[in-house]
Amino acid sequence: MAGKAHSHTERLTRILDYLGDHIRNAPGDELLETAREEGRYPGEVNSRIKSILLRTFKSHQQKALTEAREGHRREVASIAEGHFDLPKTAKGRREWLLAALAQAPQLEPAFTVQHRDLSELSDEDIESHLKKLSQLGVLKAIRLPEEK
Amino acid sequence: MKPKPTPAPAPRKSEPATPGEIDQAIKALTREDTERIEQSAKNRIYRIGLAANGRDHEALIQEAFIRILDRKRHWYKDRVSFTQCLIGAIWSIASEWAGHRERNKDQPEYALLESDLTRTDNEGKLISPFDGLRDKSLNAEQALIETTVSAEREAENRALVEKIEAAFAEDEKASILIMGFQDGMDGPAIRAEFGMSEKEFRTTTRRIQRHVRKIMEQHHGR
Numbered sequence: 001m002a003g004k005a006h007s008h009t010e011r012l013t014r015i016l017d018y019l020g021d022h023i024r025n026a027p028g029d030e031l032l033e034t035a036r037e038e039g040r041y042p043g044e045v046n047s048r049i050k051s052i053l054l055r056t057f058k059s060h061q062q063k064a065l066t067e068a069r070e071g072h073r074r075e076v077a078s079i080a081e082g083h084f085d086l087p088k089t090a091k092g093r094r095e096w097l098l099a100a101l102a103q104a105p106q107l108e109p110a111f112t113v114q115h116r117d118l119s120e121l122s123d124e125d126i127e128s129h130l131k132k133l134s135q136l137g138v139l140k141a142i143r144l145p146e147e148k
Numbered sequence: 149m150k151p152k153p154t155p156a157p158a159p160r161k162s163e164p165a166t167p168g169e170i171d172q173a174i175k176a177l178t179r180e181d182t183e184r185i186e187q188s189a190k191n192r193i194y195r196i197g198l199a200a201n202g203r204d205h206e207a208l209i210q211e212a213f214i215r216i217l218d219r220k221r222h223w224y225k226d227r228v229s230f231t232q233c234l235i236g237a238i239w240s241i242a243s244e245w246a247g248h249r250e251r252n253k254d255q256p257e258y259a260l261l262e263s264d265l266t267r268t269d270n271e272g273k274l275i276s277p278f279d280g281l282r283d284k285s286l287n288a289e290q291a292l293i294e295t296t297v298s299a300e301r302e303a304e305n306r307a308l309v310e311k312i313e314a315a316f317a318e319d320e321k322a323s324i325l326i327m328g329f330q331d332g333m334d335g336p337a338i339r340a341e342f343g344m345s346e347k348e349f350r351t352t353t354r355r356i357q358r359h360v361r362k363i364m365e366q367h368h369g370r
Contacts, residue, residue: 008306011330013195015312018329019357020191024235026350028180034354035183038361042179049182049209053174056210060217061167 086130090123097126100133100142107138164222165230173223173230181231185209188235192242194364197301199249212237308367315359321352 006014023031035042087093098118101108111118111129121129133139165173177185189205189212200208215221215237223233316322321344328338339349 006330007302008309009302011309012305012312014332015309015326015329015360016191016195019353019360020188020195020239022353022357023184023187023191024232028178028184030350030354031180031183031187034358037354038358042183045186046177046179046182049185050174050177052206052210053177053213054171056213057167057171057174057217060214 086127093126093130097130100138103142104138162224162226164219165225169225184231185234189238192238196242196246199246208238208241212241308363311363312360315363322356325352325356
């Protein structure tokens with residue numbers, strides 16, 4: 001034993017690793033006894049460590065909640081500001097509305113009651129209907145004709 | 149014909165603990181648990197030295213816990229206790245910090261005080277450890293800094309090892325254990341070689357732990 005040449009860094013590392021393993025695995029009452037022998041108060045350590053963990057837990061939860069709220073706020077603001085990714089041309093928008101009505105036929109009565117002939121809808125009307133459908137989340141499931 | 153044995157139900161796949169379960173586990177931590185957590189974190193901070201980069205054991209505990217909350221490290225409560233999971237995370241993060249320092253030895257954040265490492269060259273010119281960082285072409289100087297930093301670290305650790313050995317100069321059993329630890333022997337091997345009872349071994353280990361902790365705290369100025 002002790003015949004091998006090790007650097008001092010390695011020797012210190014091994015001592016600390018051994019003691020680290022001992023701390024991980026020693027019986028709890030032994031750790032408390034060591035603390036008392038050193039004049040430390042395990043009760044104080046208990047309150048301090050718990051308080052660090054609980055504070056971290058609370059701030060982590062609050063951060064997650066704030067992020068979720070911020071995400072929701074951004075989504076609502078985006079809808080309110082009318083940020084819709086609509087087709088650029090009037091023809092494209094008309095095709096999208098027709099595709100929506102074809103793929104969600106339950107919506108058709110509402111449109112045909114309001115506008116007897118869909119072909120007579122103005123581009124403004126089509127854009128307004130598309131925005132409403134987008135707010136309702138209907139457009140997410142609709143595929144454009146060229147994507148079929 | 150023997151009836152076919154009913155296959156045992158597949159073991160339920162364990163799920164990582166929920167935030168509510170983690171909250172309950174913190175509140176239920178005993179004095180033994182928190183003592184183990186604190187001592188483990190201090191041990192790792194002493195172990196990594198400069199790689200801690202000014203962070204203390206409480207910062208290490210906090211970072212380990214955030215890993216669990218971020219679900220980068222999972223706590224499976226049916227496999228290990230919360231304390232053991234947190235200590236596992238503490239060891240991993242300390243290793244990461246040490247690894248980061250190893251890969252970035254020449255970064256100023258890990259250097260000792262510049263004045264401590266400033267040297268005079270053959271022509272009497274002062275060489276700062278940060279000169280190499282300012283001009284990447286000075287590879288020889290960088291190599292010199294690295295050698296200097298390693299030598300400083302080795303000298304610092306030599307002083308610590310000598311202090312530890314001196315503290316037990318009159319304590320034969322503790323000296324044997326320390327030599328055994330340095331040689332990488334485990335507890336059972338040391339006990340077998342020197343015919344030590346388990347009780348004797350544990351008492352001696354505790355004595356070493358107490359003194360080493362004191363020496364390391366003095367060294368770290370706490």
